Amino acid sequence: MNLQQSTRRHFFSRCSIGLGSIALSTLINKDNAKAEAPNPFLPNKPHFLPKAKNVIYMFMGGGPSQFELFDWKPELAKRHGENIPDEFVKGKRFAFMNSSFKQNNKLLGPIKKFNQHGQSGMWFSHNIPNIAKIADEITMFRTCKTNLFNHAPAKLFMNTGTGIFGRPSMGSWITYGIGSESQSLPGFVVLHSGPRGPRGGAANWASGFLPTTYQGVPLRGSGDPILNLANPVGVNRKRQRDSIDVINKLNLKRLLATGDPEINTRIASYEMAYRMQSSAPELMDISRESKATLDLYGVKPGKPSFANNCLLARRLVQRGTRFVQLYHTNWDSHGGPGETLTKDFDKVTHDVDQASAALIKDLKAHGMLEDTLVIWGGEFGRTPMSEARQTKGRNHHIDAFTMWMAGGGIKPGNIVGTTDDFGFGAIDQECHVHDLHATVLHLLGLDHKQLTFRFQGRDFRLTDVHGNVIQNALL
Template sequence: MCNNHEHSKLTSSNPDFQKIEKQLNRRHFLKQTSLGIGAMALGSLLGAEKAFAGIGKESTEEEILKVYNKNRLGLPHHAPKAKRIIYLFQSGGPSQMDLFDYKPKLSDMFGQELPPSVISGQRLTGMSGSQSTLPIAPSTFKFNQYGESRAWVSDAMPYLSEVVDDLCFIKSMQTDQINHTPAITFMQTGNQLPGRPAIGSWLSYGLGSDNENLPTFIALVSKNGKGQPLKASLWGNGFLPTEHQGVQFRSGKDPVLYLSDPENYDGNDRRDMLDYLKHLNELQSDAYGDPEIQSRMSQYEMAFKMQTSIPEVTDLTNEPEYIFDMYGKDSRDPGTYAANCLMARKLLEKGVKFVQLYHQGWDQHNYCPGGVKSQSKKTDQATAALIKDLKQRGMFEDTLVVWGGEFGRTVYSQGQLTSDNYGRDHHPKAFTMWMAGAGVKPGFTYGATDDFSYNVTKDPVHVHDFHATLMHLFGIDHERLTFKHQGRRYRLTDVHGHVVKDLLT
């Protein structure tokens, strides 16, 4: 890189370079100006934290939007119901008919061949397609109705049954993908191919941060998980600027890799180093006009701030004993699902907008009853505790909680069927998810499936519809939040999706 004297000499002797520099200077002015306006808008959003607390339930949308001053992207488009989200992703495809989708008529159909009319030409995996028969496997779990909403929940989820009146069940979810990797990618990014921005990246890009010392989007993965591998592209920024990518927090000594100082380095001159590095990057940005340089500078600054903020936010030792008891004994073991649920709540308290939990192990092709019991034991208590914890802290009304996997499971048994054991294959055309908290109807069940939990019979909800509804709760019109990439404007829902208004309060 040339110094100022060399730079001046080069421009004075080269008319073409003078013309380019003039254009770059104009670009630099516009960039700096737009960033300044963006910073002012962001400041307004950050300042709205306290003001939002004073908004009453009777406040009009106009009054709310005055608090949420629109940022440089013109967001939010309408008054948001949600300020933050915890997405409890259950990787592998939980069996809806062993947890929430009660089908009592199947008890008299044990071992019978699933009628071809039920499948009706639907795609099967290679594992099921090679079977000579598709025997019906009724659930071995007992179901009961709970709460004032009388929601059906199996005995695999005893703790969740205590909070059903806070949940909004969607029993008619559908996806286009039948295999794990494309289905998980589709659920997390709106496209089956890797490379698109994750949901959290879209929210970060559209709405900005509520805490300048922590990332907007954080991913937590249960440790020692078995099942389909989880890739960083699931919380990646895709073609959005890199400061919007999700940051994975790990359990153990270093929650964020490469954030700690090297051995024998005290870090006292780090501020000076970053300031000089910023100067060099600004020179490069002025010369080339690459917006990724600005993103790189933002990431360096965030890393510097995280060196002091991360140790505090990841320290759970100050949590009272009753909190650990509520989340379960695993909450004392960093990196478990229970500990990550507790960590997620703490991150939300610190202003993180999107916390994504990933928990593997729901892929029960064999020994489904035992697998469901095992995963429920690891997740049920902590999930219910999270709902209760948010409520007791006054955060539930503006926090969205989402629970679900990438698809459901089949009514027929994959492999050998016995009276107490069966396996279930992937099923994309009918599965259950639930939402709770900000802006969704509590104690409500939406959609229905046939007697085999195989086909949606009422109110189908596609993945694109789910994404559109989620964005709506954050005050975003999913058709208007776009990003131009390679000559085309992209959005989370691509060219599909509609808001499921019947789910909303």
């Protein structure tokens, strides 16, 4: 082997910056195929024909109580105050009830009143009358199950398929798999509402070991969507463009010298930020929406809210964003201050009920529901037993809880799974988080067993070595 012979890398590193300019123009040209020009934002082909193109995930942080929302249990109401039979709880662990709080086996009947709705006859509490009106648009998964019962690791598990930090989130896996339809807005966007952000923080929308291009981008619900996105005073658009061009050329020269894919991410991010200087303000300007649309969601212009974020989610999907995640808190109904099943639960349901239903109706009116998958749910549910703090509340529960989905190939007016008389566990068709993930990927045309990324000598995937598509939830 001739050690003096120039390698391809050495050749490019010694070339003039002019050659780098040619490569850069190819890199950021959206008309070139992804294989020829590795622009990570370009759409990519799925494994098979998809039923959905986009996802809007309404994440209810804290763990909504299915017993006060979706899963009416007359036997639980009848046996309120009695001890739950030992066979249900023997060997089970809970977040707090084994240590700090007494009377942990006392059954707590539903606090809210329920009625059946739609041709499907689904049960909904009086707290969510608007969601009840879309009963015939959704599939309700009553037997969801997860592995972890504390908030931060459970949120990570629901988002990444594991409670371990450093793994890619579902939105990252999806944009890695099929890219984005938008070249002027991020492919994966995160919006927040409620009194605090989700426990676990940015790890819930991180890209983990995937290139950082695929991580979620948090947008603010009002004002500047991203701080410092606008040009500083005295810097016009041409000057900004010239600066980015120089930076990109230097980054490209380093990319050719090292082959580090994160430099490609950096180049693409500069270009995206530049385009977002015009696209993001247009996105946030909801003044062109009709009064009827604003009233449908319950939006108050200029006021950040879950309703405002739901409308922005529709606008993002319209503009080609692949995955939008809306976080709303606080659903943690332990019974303590700020977490009661009465006043505080009523407030959080009021915050989300109208806008959640409005999103489905609005997507349908725009002809977008059929290829937009909408997901609603939290990281776990609540126990059928009371957790007696200042008031009666419910503890975290991982064995059975409720989520719902609509659009994007989901069967309307459908119920998957049945829980026992107390709502403690599934008596048929358990829907584990890995199964939910496999189903979401399937609807987007992705085989969860084939969507992999090699890291540290192993092929990783969102569902790890688990997961089955929930076939009876599909059209």
